[in-house]
Amino acid sequence: GQQLNQSPQSMFIQEGEDVSMNCTSSSIFNTWLWYKQEPGEGPVLLIALYKAGELTSNGRLTAQFGITRKDSFLNISASIPSDVGIYFCAGSDSGTYKYIFGTGTRLKVLA
Amino acid sequence: EAGVAQSPRYKIIEKRQSVAFWCNPISGHATLYWYQQILGQGPKLLIQFQNNGVVDDSQLPKDRFSAERLKGVDSTLKIQPAKLEDSAVYLCASSLQGFKNIQYFGAGTRLSVL
Numbered sequence: 001g002q003q004l005n006q007s008p009q010s011m012f013i014q015e016g017e018d019v020s021m022n023c024t025s026s027s028i029f030n031t032w033l034w035y036k037q038e039p040g041e042g043p044v045l046l047i048a049l050y051k052a053g054e055l056t057s058n059g060r061l062t063a064q065f066g067i068t069r070k071d072s073f074l075n076i077s078a079s080i081p082s083d084v085g086i087y088f089c090a091g092s093d094s095g096t097y098k099y100i101f102g103t104g105t106r107l108k109v110l111a
Numbered sequence: 112e113a114g115v116a117q118s119p120r121y122k123i124i125e126k127r128q129s130v131a132f133w134c135n136p137i138s139g140h141a142t143l144y145w146y147q148q149i150l151g152q153g154p155k156l157l158i159q160f161q162n163n164g165v166v167d168d169s170q171l172p173k174d175r176f177s178a179e180r181l182k183g184v185d186s187t188l189k190i191q192p193a194k195l196e197d198s199a200v201y202l203c204a205s206s207l208q209g210f211k212n213i214q215y216f217g218a219g220t221r222l223s224v225l
Contacts (some may be wrong), residue, residue: 001155033213042115042202042216043154088153090214097142097212098167102151 001067003103004089012108019076021105023089032072033099034063034088043088049108114138115217117162117203123223132220136184136205142166143180144214145188146202154202160186161208188221198224 006023013019021033031050035043047058049065049072056063064073072089089102116135124130136143141162146154157176159167162183171178175194180186190197200221204214 003155008203031212035216038222040218042218045213045215048213090153092212097206097208098156098159099214101146101155104151104153 002055002100004074004091004100006087006089006102006105009103009107010108012110013079015079015081015109015111016081017081019072019079019107021087022071022073023102024071025091025100026070027091027100028069028089028091029086029090031094031099032065032090033061034061034072034074035088035090037104038085038086046087070073072081074108079107081109081111083107083109115203115215117201117204117217117220119220120218121221121223123225124193125225126195127192129189130193130222131187131189132201132203132222134186134188134203134217136186136203136214139207140205140215141183141208142202142206142212143186144206145178145186146198146204148202148219157188193222193224193225198222220223 004025018106035102037043041042054106060077062071085102090099112175145157148154157171158178160180163180178188200219202219204216206212206214
């Protein structure tokens with residue numbers, strides 16, 4: 001099945017650094033979601049985006065809905081060790097409430 | 112508010128055996144999803160229910176996988192017979208119907224087929 005392309009695939013960063021990741025699709029979406037998944041757990045919703053160009057923050061996390069509606073971006077500022085995990089994007093055209101997930105970005109934070 | 116409940120958390124079976132997973136969605140959520148997540152990949156939708164009707168099962172291997180959602184609440188996903196490549200985490204998610212549809216996930220069932 002189709003999966004969205006996420007970049008980078010993995011990141012190793014120092015505590016305190018900022019992180020940027022993105023997600024691209026060949027299809028236009030009306031909704032973008034960003035999730036974080038930790039080992040042995042299900043994905044937990046971080047941010048939801050509903051409008052092209054929308055910029056939404058959740059604490060140190062900021063996500064943007066790309067103008068083309070084919071991409072989305074997630075930034076984490078001043079990373080901390082508990083940011084470790086896999087970050088997934090998911091896009092939907094809303095007509096079917098069906099989401100397609102990205103391949104994931106694995107983040108490791110070195111203290 | 113209670114989250115999405117799944118059981119069991121782990122299951123180990125031999126190939127050709129049968130297995131079933133159970134999911135109880137968040138109360139009031141009309142839409143229920145089953146995903147398969149293979150190690151190192153994102154979740155892949157297997158089946159989507161709206162109340163007790165199937166909306167999308169295009170990626171469900173129907174020769175061996177089946178799912179039901181009786182009474183529009185909890186759901187069961189079954190694999191019979193299991194293959195080695197079915198080893199994965201099976202995630203259940205639910206959402207309210209309508210605009211701003213957001214999926215909430217359970218912790219998943221990790222299946223190992225030996």
